[in-house]
Amino acid sequence: MDVAGTVPPYVGRPFRLQPFTAVMLAPARVGDPASARALARPYRDVAARLTRWIDGGRATSDDSPALYLHEYTVGGLTVRGLVGALDVSHRAHAPADRAVWPHEAIHPDQAGELAARMHQMALNPAPILLVHHGSARLRAVVGEVATREPDWRYLDRTGQRQRIWALREPALLEQVADLLAGATCLIADGHHRYAAYLRLQEQNPGTGWDAGLAMLVDQDDTPLFLGAIHRTLTGPSLDDLVAAATAAGAAVRVEGRVDALRVLDSRHLVLTDGSAWLTVSPVDLEHRAAVAWLHEDVLPRLPVPPERVEHHHSADEALALASPSSPAVLLPSPDFAQVKDLVEAGGLLPEKATSFQPKPSLGVLMRPVSDG
Structure with a gap:
């Protein structure tokens, strides 16, 4: 495989996290290793396989597009973030315009393999994880949503406690969009999938591949633990x-x-x-x-x-x-502020430099993608 020495293009501002219609595995199947069969080779059959799972009650499709607030708890740690379709259709032309900052280089071949796989599946199977320092106003909006009764709540097969709220009200979505527009985010997990999103967008402009599934976590609200590798x-x-x-x-x-x-x-x-x-x-x-x-x-x-x-x-x-x-x-655990300062100054960390934990179980929220 080629050397990890390539930085994918930077998505430019405004930061846009758009509603999408989620597909979700049934609670008893979230985190179950056997559920990986739904996303296994041949990848071109995954869309039809998921449709059969939905018909058979092993998965569900939401009724209409939404931005989702997803909260998961494991090992005493609770992480909460907004999940949506990240607009990757516009590129930054200067550092000040960058909305999403990678902190590791990638293997181009690996990114290409992931892009081909997702295209065959017509699916973003899991969100990349982004972290940022959210505004007090955004935290207040998210906190208010989290006081409502969740649309879905359950304990999955791995022991993660899941709570999910669907945000559909036009006024609320407009408010969140305004509060997110100026966000700058660090990729916590998913550098190669992020690069695959960009490659798919370049190959299929003006389609559903103009976006990729992402979860945005406020590191000042429910922080991910940053550990060493x-x-x-x-x-x-x-x-x-x-x-x-x-x-x-x-x-x-x-x-x-x-x-x-x-x-x-x-x-x-x-x-x-x-x-x-x-x-x-x-x-x-x-x-x-x-x-x-x-x-x-x-x-x-x-x-x-x-x-x-x-x-x-x-x-x-x-x-x-x-x-x-x-x-x-x-190695000692990195410091989040140190990593953020490094990348915003134009630096990069070596491959596998950081471990943001915990990550959500597979199958909680997936995004079908259409070429049309």
């Missing part, structure tokens, strides 16, 4: 990593396991092969993410590039695979 590196030894980190100007100190893990609350990294533990203190991380320092300053100084870089969403997962031939690099 750790690494195991096959090939270099722990000594190789220490030498490269030292050459990059970091202080490296031998620690015990407990003390080493404790520093992950600050701007430090931890290196381990499962037996030895070292803390790494890079210089000048005030305006730079530790994961960027690792990829830009340390890995290029290794005697040979890693044969493979594995990504892990938990430290326990990385530590379970750490060994002398595959040392682990544990």
Whole structure:
């Protein structure tokens, strides 16, 4: 696969999240791995398959277009956001015009594969996640909607508690549109799907592909948790990593396991092969993410590039695979403000740099798309 080094075009302002007619899996099937069969190969049969599921009561289609307020709760965390068809038909011509900001580069081939798949399915199967700092007025409107009785509420197969409100009143939709027009959003999850949306729009202008499904979360209201994605590196030894980190100007100190893990609350990294533990203190991380320092300053100084870089969403997962031939690099959690400032200054993070959690279960809200 090609190298992740391409940034897709930027969607320009005004930010527009439009009503659509949602298809939803039946509550007992949301989050059920067996439900993935509805979206499986051959992709060209997915639309007909979903129609059969609707006829058989395994899925439903809403009666009319709406903007949806979707709230899900899992593990004690509640996330709430507006779900709609994100207008991707206009591009920004200057940084000040950008409405949607990616923070990672993408693999063009992967984006192309996703675009082809969605086109065959005639469906956006899941929303990309966007985060922003919403206005107090928008939070008040969303908060008022959330006091109403939900149109749908249930506990899905994964244990997520789902609540969904359909916003259809013209005056309310107009108010929300006005409040969203000046929004600038960071992509939290779905960089390749976002790039696929843009590719589909370019290939099919003036059709339903002028938009793509998105969920917009206010990070000041019900914030997503921003965690680190750790690494195991096959090939270099722990000594190789220490030498490269030292050459990059970091202080490296031998620690015990407990003390080493404790520093992950600050701007430090931890290196381990499962037996030895070292803390790494890079210089000048005030305006730079530790994961960027690792990829830009340390890995290029290794005697040979890693044969493979594995990504892990938990430290326990990385530590379970750490060994002398595959040392682990544990990274501190990024700071949302730091990431936002970085991308708005024109920077990017390496691939798999951030983990925004929790994500909604598959099948809660899907968007059929017509070429006509």
